[in-house]
Structures are given as C-alpha cells and as structure tokens.
Amino acid sequence: MTDMLSRADEIRTRIRDVPAGTWVKCPSCRAGAHRDRLARHQNTCPECGHHYPLNAAERIELLVDEGTFDEVDAGLRPLDPLGFVDSKPYPARVADAVRKTGRQDAARWGTATILGHPVVLCVLDFAFMGGSMGAVVGEKVSRAAEHAKVTSTPLIVCSASGGARMQEGVFSLLQMAKTSAALRRLSDAGIPYVSVLCDPVYGGVSASFASLGDIIVAERGARAGFAGPTVIEQTIRQKLPRASRPPSSSWRTATSTPSWAAPSCACRWPASSAGTPPAPRLLSTATRRLSTTRR
Numbered sequence: 001m002t003d004m005l006s007r008a009d010e011i012r013t014r015i016r017d018v019p020a021g022t023w024v025k026c027p028s029c030r031a032g033a034h035r036d037r038l039a040r041h042q043n044t045c046p047e048c049g050h051h052y053p054l055n056a057a058e059r060i061e062l063l064v065d066e067g068t069f070d071e072v073d074a075g076l077r078p079l080d081p082l083g084f085v086d087s088k089p090y091p092a093r094v095a096d097a098v099r100k101t102g103r104q105d106a107a108r109w110g111t112a113t114i115l116g117h118p119v120v121l122c123v124l125d126f127a128f129m130g131g132s133m134g135a136v137v138g139e140k141v142s143r144a145a146e147h148a149k150v151t152s153t154p155l156i157v158c159s160a161s162g163g164a165r166m167q168e169g170v171f172s173l174l175q176m177a178k179t180s181a182a183l184r185r186l187s188d189a190g191i192p193y194v195s196v197l198c199d200p201v202y203g204g205v206s207a208s209f210a211s212l213g214d215i216i217v218a219e220r221g222a223r224a225g226f227a228g229p230t231v232i233e234q235t236i237r238q239k240l241p242r243a244s245r246p247p248s249s250s251w252r253t254a255t256s257t258p259s260w261a262a263p264s265c266a267c268r269w270p271a272s273s274a275g276t277p278p279a280p281r282l283l284s285t286a287t288r289r290l291s292t293t294r295r
C-alpha cells in the first residue's frame with residue numbers, strides 16, 4: 001500500500017514537472033501529441049494529418065535546401081501614412097508584432113534552391129498581424145516578382161493572410177494592383193509563378209497575387225476565399241446556416257479552385273519518409289516543366 005502511494009506521488013510530481021505546452025491536443029481528432037513528435041512530423045498531427053500553423057521561418061526551412069535561403073529587404077518597415085488609431089495607434093500595434101515575431105513585417109523574400117533548382121521565394125507570416133498586406137508586403141511580393149523576371153527564375157509565393165491591412169487604408173488596397181501588375185510582367189516574360197495557399201488566405205491577398213499563380217497549390221485544409229464565415233456573419237449580423245459553413249478541408253480548398261489540393265504531405269512531409277520529400281519534388285517538377293514549356 002505504501003509503495004502504491006509513493007508511486008502515485010511520484011507520478012503526480014512527474015506530471016507537475018512537465019512544462020506547459022509540452023503536450024498538444026489536436027483540434028481535429030483530439031489526440032494528444034508531444035511537441036517533439038509533432039516537430040518530427042513537420043507540425044502535422046501524427047494521427048489524422050491535421051496541419052498546425054507554421055511561421056515563415058519554419059515554412060522556409062521546410063521548403064528549401066538547407067542553408068540556401070538568402071533573404072533580401074529584411075529591414076523594410078511599415079510607415080503610418082494615415083496616422084491610424086483604433087483601439088491603439090498603428091505604430092504601437094506594429095511594435096507589438098515586431099516584438100512577438102522578431103520581424104519587421106509580415107513577408108520575407110529572398111533567393112534559394114529547391115533540390116538544386118534556383119527559386120525566388122516569398123513567404124507571408126500569419127503571426128505578424130494576421131499576415132495582413134500593407135505597403136511592405138506588397139512591395140516585397142512585387143520586388144520578388146521583379147527579381148524573378150530579371151533573373152529568369154521561377155517565383156514561389158506562400159500566402160497565409162487575413163487580407164489587406166486596414167490600418168494602411170487605401171495604401172494597402174493599392175498593393176493589390178501593384179502586385180498584380182508585377183506578376184503580369186513576370187507572366188509576359190514567360191517566367192513561371194507558383195502560388196501556395198496556406199491556412200488561411202482571405203481578402204485582398206486571395207483577390208490578388210495568391211490567385212494569380214500559373215500553378216496554385218493549396219495546403220490540405222487551408223481555408224481560402226474572399227471572406228471567412230466569421231467576417232460574413234459579422235457583416236450581415238446573422239448566423240450562417242450550418243450547410244453554408246465549410247464542412248471539410250476538401251470544400252475549403254475547393255473554394256479557391258487550386259490546381260492541386262495538396263494531400264497531407266505535399267506541403268509538409270514526415271521526416272521519416274523515405275526518398276525525396278514530396279514538397280520540393282512537387283514544386284521543382286512544376287517549375288521545371290513550366291520553365292521548359294513557356295520559353
């Protein structure tokens with residue numbers, strides 16, 4: 001009996017000593033998973049394949065050959081042309097996001113290789129103000145497209161965004177036209193552009209560069225469209241009928257008509273997989289094929 005009690009005490013102590021956040025409960029299948037195990041599965045649920053969010057650094061690390069990402073314009077910072085204040089001034093909101101993410105804005109772009117193939121890569125980070133598109137994001141996407149055109153290198157943009165950044169008003173809306181024009185010039189030059197839809201892609205981002213890919217790849221379960229159910233409900237001040245809400249990941253990806261609704265491991269793959277990881281294979285094959293056919 002004494003042994004049992006001391007054993008119970010030992011178990012209680014061990015449970016208490018586990019740092020918070022070590023175990024994660026999957027929002028899809030409710031299975032628990034240790035953070036280390038999730039990391040080995042590239043932040044996908046080992047049981048059901050649910051995709052946890054990735055920040056820009058994790059996504060870059062996942063997609064490109066190790067150590068090849070050469071970031072450009074990392075220091076570009078947003079201005080406050082409207083002197084915008086909602087519940088707090090826009091500069092204070094930006095400063096919070098900078099503190100939280102260690103980045104100056106919601107996009108990173110640079111050059112890299114995928115399985116040895118040179119690419120220009122731009123990745124939006126949802127952790128920075130919901131990946132919203134202000135002047136900096138628009139400028140980085142445009143500069144990435146221009147660099148891809150000048151160097152005849154395929155462009156890949158991974159989008160995860162709530163849409164245009166309302167704190168920059170019309171300046172954020174102008175980014176839709178600017179990025180679209182840059183991508184048109186890229187298209188006219190015959191350089192392929194692959195758009196990867198990560199979760200979620202809404203508003204001005206989905207209505208501009210995210211939808212303009214020669215090939216659009218949607219990560220499994222990614223919500224994509226112009227407005228999500230919550231925004232629609234807030235706008236019309238009515239609860240949407242259950243039938244109009246996304247019942248499954250396939251419905252969600254189908255809304256943006258991607259070229260591929262990528263299977264569970266096409267955008268991320270288990271570290272234990274043998275052979276070539278599917279994501280670089282998928283993207284490099286696509287870009288190589290387009291490079292060959294369009295020139």
Ligand SMILES: [Zn+2]
Pocket residue numbers: 026027028029030031045046047048049050
């Ligand atoms: Zn799961």
